[in-house]
Amino acid sequence: xxxxxxxxxxxxxxxxxxxxxxxxxxxxxxxxxxxxxxxxxxxxxxxxxxxxxxxxxxxxxxxxxxxxxxxxxxxxxxxxxxxxxxxxxxxxxxxxxxxxxxxxxxxxxxxxxxxxxxxxxxxxxxxxxxxxxxxxxxxxxxxxxxxxxxxxxxxxxxxxxxxxxxxxxxxxxxxxxxxxxxxxxxxxxxxxxxxxxxxxxxxxxxxxxxxxxxxxxxxxxxxxxxxxxxxxxxxxxxxxxxxxxxxxxxxxxxxxxxxxxxxxxxxxxxxxxxxxxxxxxxxxxxxxxxxxxxxxxxxxxxxxxxxxxxxxxxxxxxxxxxxxxxxxxxxxxxxxxxxxxxxxxxxxxxxxxxxxxxxxxxxxxxxxxxxxxxxxxxxxxxxxxxxxxxxxxxxxxxxxxxxxxxxxxxxxxxxxxxxxxxxxxxxxxxxxxxxxxxxxxxxxxxxxxxxxxxxxxxxx
Amino acid sequence: xxxxxxxxxxxxxxxxxxxxxxxxxxxxxxxxxxxxxxxxxxxxxxxxxxxxxxxxxxxxxxxxxxxxxxxxxxx
Numbered sequence: 229x230x231x232x233x234x235x236x237x238x239x240x241x242x243x244x245x246x247x248x249x250x251x252x253x254x255x256x257x258x259x260x261x262x263x264x265x266x267x268x269x270x271x272x273x274x275x276x277x278x279x280x281x282x283x284x285x286x287x288x289x290x291x292x293x294x295x296x297x298x299x300x301x302x303x304x305x306x307x308x309x310x311x312x313x314x315x316x317x318x319x320x321x322x323x324x325x326x327x328x329x330x331x332x333x334x335x336x337x338x339x340x341x342x343x344x345x346x347x348x349x350x351x352x353x354x355x356x357x358x359x360x361x362x363x364x365x366x367x368x369x370x371x372x373x374x375x376x377x378x379x380x381x382x383x384x385x386x387x388x389x390x391x392x393x394x395x396x397x398x399x400x401x402x403x404x405x406x407x408x409x410x411x412x413x414x415x416x417x418x419x420x421x422x423x424x425x426x427x428x429x430x431x432x433x434x435x436x437x438x439x440x441x442x443x444x445x446x447x448x449x450x451x452x453x454x455x456x457x458x459x460x461x462x463x464x465x466x467x468x469x470x471x472x473x474x475x476x477x478x479x480x481x482x483x484x485x486x487x488x489x490x491x492x493x494x495x496x497x498x499x500x501x502x503x504x505x506x507x508x509x510x511x512x513x514x515x516x517x518x519x520x521x522x523x524x525x526x527x528x529x530x531x532x533x534x535x536x537x538x539x540x541x542x543x544x545x546x547x548x549x550x551x552x553x554x555x556x557x558x559x560x561x562x563x564x565x566x567x568x569x570x571x572x573x574x575x576x577x578x579x580x581x582x583x584x585x586x587x588x589x590x591x592x593x594x595x596x597x598x599x600x601x602x603x604x605x606x607x608x609x610x611x612x613x614x615x616x617x618x619x620x621x622x623x624x625x626x627x628x629x630x631x632x633x634x635x636x637x638x639x640x641x642x643x644x645x646x647x648x649x650x651x652x653x654x655x656x657x658x659x660x661x662x663x664x665x666x667x668x669x670x671x672x673x674x675x676x677x678x679x680x681x682x683x684x685x686x687x688x
Numbered sequence: 689x690x691x692x693x694x695x696x697x698x699x700x701x702x703x704x705x706x707x708x709x710x711x712x713x714x715x716x717x718x719x720x721x722x723x724x725x726x727x728x729x730x731x732x733x734x735x736x737x738x739x740x741x742x743x744x745x746x747x748x749x750x751x752x753x754x755x756x757x758x759x760x761x762x763x
Contacts, residue, residue, distance in 0.1 A: 294703065294728040294729060313696075318693075320693050642731070
């Protein structure tokens, strides 16, 4: 940082004045404690004095220069505490200076962080020049994001019950009047929506199953259903590439022709050669799908930091982003420096970071996950919460845990005899904001399509 | 400068001198802690009592340090 920028990013006088006012009028501390962090002070001595002031205030509510001096002397951090404190007495002007000086400190601190971020990105770009460009870009975005966040957002953290109940009441009235936005995000499966009353913003939803249960297909069905209502959706596909996803979406839509009963475009036909009629109908489907706002990131080996950076970028471009889906957890790459931690701990950290991401971006985030093999060794192969437990206590961080289970996968003859082929149990094993229980959908494997043809009977 | 700040400056100067006495081993750390306590609570103490206590703790140096002007303006 040049001396000129250093000069413009620091106001020593304002730092002294704030401390002078707080020592003289400790009763003002309650009003500033949410707005001011030690980091707002550039001078390390003043930062320490601020910490001491807060500490003394929390302990006894009383502050004096003598007490501050005594504490500084005990901690032996500042070279000349008397001289430093004398400067504070000299700079004191009046209590009215407090608010403007705090604003100056906040502004200067923000400027310093920006300048530091610029330096860090510059160093990063030079030092990691040999690395993968997208990895460097992701790190740079992280740095910029951190530098542009307000150091203190605590003013919104504490809310009175009146404020909170006001919000609840408005939602209650909106629901009564049938306003759509009063609910969570509908995925247009009445059974699912009935259980969840819509996926809630900031929630992390774990969708887990053993392989071949149809979790990607189910997630894709929900993605398309949401996006068809012109709500932007972001899909991270760490396994399937963009074309595979596109084909699945298209194929999924062809099911409508089969449902109508007069026409059909099968998966095999789509993958080979279509007749004129089929081609014309396929074009119609393509034209409809062109409109829907789905963003696909199909890169393999993404780290959590890269996912976060990309999600933030998309959110900045599409502020009304309504849903994020990640397919799937076990394919997220661990960070380079794991510090010798176990895989289970790392998975736990990834899940926690993704939950924080959902909160930060204010969207529901559906995270697909595989289940461990212990399911297979049981007679009853319906997944249970304990099947997630070996993977970093995922369920602790999740707001909802949903399992998919298809009995016909394990007992095909029985399913054929009873006509329960394609029956999928959607098991709501955990819901912080709703009931647990099971609902059923039908899976039409050829079209990777889930349909809600059952009465909304919830077994709890 | 307001009276409060003026008084605090004098206290800090006095503390600084006392600290140098600690370094010269003229007074003990325990004495120094008591001096700080007295200064911190001086508003609640009788002036004569405060003077006597400070003289005792500083082994008489207090009188030499501030013989020209009273330590507490306005008193």
